[in-house]
Amino acid sequence: MISAYHPEDFMATVKNAFGITDITREFGSVKYMKEAQALIIRDLVKEYDLSNFLEIGFFHGKSSIYMGAILREIGKGHLLTIDLEGARKKSPNIIDLIDATGFADLITPVFAHRSYTWELAKLIRDGKRELFDFCYLDGGHTFDVTALGVMLVSALMKPGGILVSKILRELESFGTNYCLRLDLRRSEKFPNILGV
Numbered sequence: 001m002i003s004a005y006h007p008e009d010f011m012a013t014v015k016n017a018f019g020i021t022d023i024t025r026e027f028g029s030v031k032y033m034k035e036a037q038a039l040i041i042r043d044l045v046k047e048y049d050l051s052n053f054l055e056i057g058f059f060h061g062k063s064s065i066y067m068g069a070i071l072r073e074i075g076k077g078h079l080l081t082i083d084l085e086g087a088r089k090k091s092p093n094i095i096d097l098i099d100a101t102g103f104a105d106l107i108t109p110v111f112a113h114r115s116y117t118w119e120l121a122k123l124i125r126d127g128k129r130e131l132f133d134f135c136y137l138d139g140g141h142t143f144d145v146t147a148l149g150v151m152l153v154s155a156l157m158k159p160g161g162i163l164v165s166k167i168l169r170e171l172e173s174f175g176t177n178y179c180l181r182l183d184l185r186r187s188e189k190f191p192n193i194l195g196v
């Protein structure tokens with residue numbers, strides 16, 4: 001018996017196969033995350049069995065789809081990612097990249113009107129706790145936003161969850177020592193894992 005050919009099934013299969021190297025090939029020129037950084041996150045996710053991701057700051061959504069590829073590879077989990085309303089106007093925007101990769105079942109983008117801090121505060125107000133075991137904090141590069149942001153993220157992390165950020169250096173004068181400091185641009189590999 002000859003089975004019917006359904007082009008939509010074929011396209012769904014192609015999209016589901018989107019891996020880290022496919023993202024680099026198709027969207028290499030899109031800012032910001034690079035493959036080397038995605039691979040560091042993949043190592044971390046596998047080493048610590050992480051699957052419930054939170055991302056602050058998606059910009060075009062490049063880092064988000066890299067994390068989508070990691071979730072697809074490990075076969076479980078979800079990413080909640082937050083940026084400002086203005087990120088809708090990016091070309092491509094995160095909706096385009098999610099559509100192109102077929103990761104709509106893995107990634108939920110939130111466009112905040114004011115700041116990610118309000119979105120996290122709403123979750124806490126609604127009684128949500130221990131939602132995430134991994135957070136990539138890459139938005140709101142000021143001391144005051146980041147200081148509050150880390151407090152709010154901490155309230156939503158599972159015990160032992162891991163926070164990765166390029167901007168935690170801003171908090172060094174704040175004396176925080178309860179989160180992972182990892183500068184992905186310098187590719188320091190997991191120098192200080194203390195958990196949250």
Ligand SMILES: C[S@@+](CC[C@H](N)C(=O)[O-])C[C@H]1O[C@@H](n2cnc3c(N)ncnc32)[C@H](O)[C@@H]1O
Pocket residue numbers: 031032033056057058059060061062063064082083084087112114115116117138139140141145
């Ligand atoms: C460096 S970009 C993120 C890059 C992205 N993670 C990647 O690697 O592809 C920083 C993003 O943070 C967002 N951002 C800055 N302040 C924010 C805030 N208070 N709440 C939500 N997003 C914010 C900006 O709109 C910007 O898109």
